[in-house]
Amino acid sequence: MALPSYAGPLETFWYYAFRIFCGVVFIFLISPLLIIIPLSFNVEPYFSFTEGMLAFDPDAYSLRWYEEFFGSERWMNAIQNTFIVAVCSTILSMILGTLAALGLSRSELPFKGMIMGFLISPMIVPLIISAAGMFFFYSSLGISQSYLGLILAHTALGTPFVVITVTATLSGFDYNLVRAAASLGATPTYAFFKVTVPLILTGVISGGLFALMTSVDEVVVAIFIAGAEQRTVPMQMWAGIREQISPTILAVATLLVCMSILLLSTVEYLRRRSETIRGITPH
């Protein structure tokens, strides 16, 4: 999209104005994530830069808030809870979602549109409504304030992502490969695990990562249906921001940004791998 040589002054102006505008938007997008990294090393209990920090005085920086984070039983407990809930709900989402996507991709399935609508409804309904409804319902079943309740809730919120990514992967799936396997004597089960699974695995895993992220980041439903014992990292952050702002929050935030970089790279890697496998070359 280089500027053509015949461009007039007005067009040249617009060309640069447009690029500068885009640059500003990119800065707007990324600067909040970058700004918390130096702030989390602040030696003072403030949310802003001290003079010492601006002068790059090493004494103005410290690992104080990280020590506080790793030394806090509450936070460590929260990490453990987040981990338990996220892993269980992700595995459940991946199994249920993949099976459903396999069914949805078959042309014989009746009421496909309606079923799809129900299956992705947790993604469309505002979280506050899901949270309120789950609070009423799970309390009446006696599973609110329990790991089971939280895991079931997060599984419900995570499955739409798996259903959508796996259905998308299956839409480009060549069923002749399964037929070929069958014609060579493979049983349906064998063909499924040796042919279908490797081909849709990237879709399953990236859907699973979306589900994982949903659970790790989810706070609305958690504050409604989890008890003090199931307190997750987002719940602890929510309480921390509301009660008193300490840079410990920023230390946690920095670690979470690092985690999202890791997740993003994994998803991007999977996406490219899947494109290569399916023979779609990047253009």
Added chain:
Amino acid sequence: MMANTVEAEGQLTPDEQKRLTADMHRSLRRKKIRAVFLVAPLLIFIMVTFVSPIATMLFRSVDNPQVSEYMPNTTAALAAWDADSNELPDETTYAALVEDLVVGRENHTIGKAATRLNYEKSQMRSLLTGTARKAGRLDPPYKEQLIKINAGWGDIDNWRVIKRESAPYTLSYYIAAFDMETTPSGEIKMLPEQQRVYLKMLWRTVWMSLLITALTLILGYPVSYLLASLPMGIANTLMILVLLPFWTSLLVRTSSWIALLQGQGVINDVLVWFGLVGDDNRLSMIYNATGTVITMTHILLPFMILPLYSVMKTIPPSYMRAARSLGATPFTAFFKVYLPQSVPGISAGAILVFILAIGYYITPALVGGQTGQFIGNMIAYHMQSSLNWGLAAALGVVLLALVLGIYALYSRLFGSNNQMTLR
């Protein structure tokens, strides 16, 4: 269809043909059953863990058990009383009331009925609980004594409220959710202007969501255009700047905006340092509507850029060049050729951002202060603080209806083709 072909060739006897048709039907049915069995586990799971909670909420918004359950004798006695008769109920009703109050006080349940009635008419709570304390010491006949204890028992309007709310189902939570009230005579009318809360809140939620949607479109459109027209390598690198916020926790982004926008925050510090604003005159950009709009625009911007980008990626750049070569100015070429083709992306992005924005709760609660709260915060308030769950449920149903309505309209206009599926 295949059976017909075979028949035309006349190679099968009718018997064989029938068997073949039956076989095919059976095979088709087996395939259908297999597909249903694959979908069934998740469908059942979602029905139980997600759809039934929503249905419970629908039920909660009209459910009205408190009075009939905790004041059963009064409810039964009032059934015979004509609320329009302008006469107080008879002695049997008063006797039933005393019985309910005494039992209710023993079981600590009278407070629930009192709270329920207080939603309809203030002072009902103190009327019931206050009388309940003394009811145990009374002897019949009760009518005179009760009116002496509290003149409220001589007020026909109070009895009308009790009779009305002794019905097992009620629309009164919806009436409250729309800033209306039922007068003692049973008429439904709007509350006085200064007492209206929820419609105002709903309206604010809608227009702030529209504003946020417009802002994400204004910021996101040029960026998506740039990303779609740059060479793959550079575009992929710049895409990280969009995807990284997308993958970062909502709470992380909200707390970093607190660090940026607050009075002693980074942006104000920079402005003071440059001398643009005075140190004692720092801008208040957070804990108000501005804070909510800025933060939510940042959080939702990737949801606008991603669908826009995926649509723009499919628009061949040669179209614009063709328009230019035919004499169109860059502006005409853009508005006549490019923009119309990007409409599916605009609509998908806008609907996604708007639907997400309208249901927001966390960000307005943290950075919204008084003026930046959304209807979601009202629902949370009634769920957690005021414990008026019926009203919370009714507000939730109103919000849900709004979201589903918009979604249905969108599917109708643009087809249910899933641009909404993130990428």
